Amino acid sequence: MSAQDTYSILIVDDDKSMRVSLINLLEAAGWRAEAVSRAAQVEALWPELQPDVILSDVRMPGMSGLELLASLDHNIAPPLVLISAHGDIPTAVQAMQDGAYSFVEKPYEPRRLLTILRHAAEQHRMAKGTERLKVQLARLSGLDRLLIGQTAEIAGLREEILDLAEIDMPVLLQGETGTGKELVARALHDLGPRAAAPFVPLNCAAIPADQFETEMFGIKGSHAGKLIAASGGTLFLDEISACPLPVQAKLLRVIEDQEITPIGSTTPVSVRFRVISASNLDTEQAVQDGHLRQDLLYRLNTMVLTLPPLRHRRDDLVLLYTHFLQEFGQVYEITPPELGPEDVAALLAHDWPGNVRELRNAAERRVLAARRGAGSVAAAIQSDPLVEDVPETLREAVAVFERELIGKAIRAHQGRMDAVAEALGIGRRTLNEKIVKLGLDKDALL
Template identity: 40%
Template sequence: MSERPLVLVADDDPGVRYTLRELLETLGAEVAEAADGEEALRRFEARPPALLVTDLRMPGMDGLALLRRVRERSPAARVVVVTAHGSERQAVEAMKAGAFDYFRKPFETEELLAVARRALEAARLAAENERLAAELALSRTMVFASPAMTRLAGLVARVAPRDVNVLITGESGTGKERVAEAIVRASRRAAAPLVRFNCAALTPELAEAELFGHARGAFTGAVRARPGLFGEADGGTLLLDEVGELAPSSQGKLLRVLQDGEVRPVGEERARRVDVRVLAATHRDLAAEVARGAFRQDLYYRLKVVELRVPPLRERPEDVPLLARHFLARYAARFGVPSPPPSEGLLARLAAWTWPGNVRELENAVESLVALSRDGELDPSLLPGGPVGAARPPLGLRERVEAYERGLLVEALRAARGNQSEAARALGLPRVTLHDKLRRLGLAADGEGEG
């Protein structure tokens, strides 16, 4: 069953609120009420509705002020205003301020319902577009078909357009950074900067200077002022990777930025405002870290307005064959060799392994298979759990270079139909150099044409 759209009605007259509730519920909407602008704003911030219907004349914060405050917080919010008969000038002012539409009081039932239907349909279409955009964004950064990842895509679709902090949790190698990228792509900050910071990479002192900026001469080596990563991300998004590694002193300063929206660079007296959405990622159990006193509880709750858990690969075995084919094609192209078709036996071996290193381990294993393939044949014995008994470590620089070189040589020989002289000319190499390379890389074979 689809979720009922929420409509918030703001009016100081209980009778009008009752009438609006009765009418709007006939459209299948859930209706919440507020007796004045301040209460309506609190309710809007606690749970943004699909539609806000507000009277213009209310004590305290009137409808026009409420409209402007709501639009500041949520530029896409749909607000319909109710005007008294004869106050068309106010209605025009409300439309200029971003109102979706208006109707007059005393209102005609059909007029009210027509306006509300259009607003709710616009909200539904916008939500559907946001969902599809977020699912597309996640599919562009991750390969999946499993129910677990499809559910995660749905959650990304919900949270991406809403400007809240998100805590992304999951084991190492699951793709937490890819989820963060999908959130940014589907957010209203997609065109603004995405700045990344690894919280485990620097000492506490350097981490604070990197995050919050510093004045010239604030410490040894600070030969010029820097705005810091919060300054660089102003208007955009800051991804705090491995946030569980952040030092206690830095945790307190980060909390103040999240609470106040202000950054004070190291060595400066004055703070300045920043507009930054924070995404945080960690493989640690932050709740357990809070319990043992290693992570601030108040910061934990500030970061996890929404928490998204990326499932490990063993919980989504349906994704293993898709990922394997994806990585086979990627590394075959990178090493300049034909993409080897995986056998059913190879895919079964891949699916049977638990992949403690998750997607990263699978990628490394497939990269090794392609790099060490001969004539398009993959060697399953190199896989985790095979005769070697363990997963191969990630390829080093020398192995990667040799794999790429091997691929170029194989392609040149294939194009020359095994003629080494012709292949050497195509590669711009002396034939003897080509022969030495083939021998060194284990590609020399009997019967190759000499030309």
């Protein structure tokens, strides 16, 4: 059975011997099993572990199995099977009425328990597949929106995406910031044979160096890590050159050996995933500069897709901008402003260093200005606040200035917060406080 077809389960039982017994039974049957001793631990773990089913004891210290059942959002949570040595008919009936998938008495009959769990997992996979199809269709339409255009570069890119999606091999995406690398990575995943499995993005430029190993490899018993989470699906390594060199060496071993050992563990875990990586830097130059291991690059660049910058797609500018105007017109419930000759001239005169992302943001600013009965394309392109948006108080003006300055620094240093703090001449703690106070979203800026 492949990693993609393996069912996973989260066991909740305060009896250690019972947890060990259940893990042994399920692993022998080909399941991937994790266990915790308290129901209160489930809420933090299940979104990351994404189990196909939860098996929980009823009577436990603290939160009981029935209380755990009541706490779960049954629209998104996996099915819950309750197991108890104190089973009675009223409790079982109540549990089923409250949304439990099934109720099993201890001592359990192994074959019957495995059958119940398998049926629960199959039902969950079917429900997820239906929901994933809806999301997949939405993402594909999102790809179509981003890749609108008639230039040869964008038409060729669409064809390459369709060709490479079916080939389960590493792909390196190269392109400037804002060209849509993550969206293309998602399309390669959604159109490929691993579409039903997880797509796990990891922005290497946004993770502090001292947290890389924890984030990627996980910690035994508390944090699964991105590599295990991606097993069976696709791991997307964005800005791979920002990954610390020691971690690059370990990542290379994982790709080659197809197994990982979480921090604090001595037992390797088998993982299989497609690797899609991305960089807005010249990867060959990054190797020469000592930022990227050459042997890792050779593992990642089996196939290379280059996303064209917007300045090479000037024939698509008006079409794209008009599309975004219509999109934000619907969002803000106004009729999109018409494009005049001066507006088209402003679009064509700008170099668009932020590419499609910058164009989309400019369209949103234009629509927001239109709500006030003002604005133009030229004004929307400018990064400085419009005159009519200048705050009335000194405190508000300082906040606007700080927000703009910190945002620019985060983009310039690709989310490396130590470098951002150093460039701004402030401490890391002060920077974090200002980001929270100003309501900045670091991920949205990158």
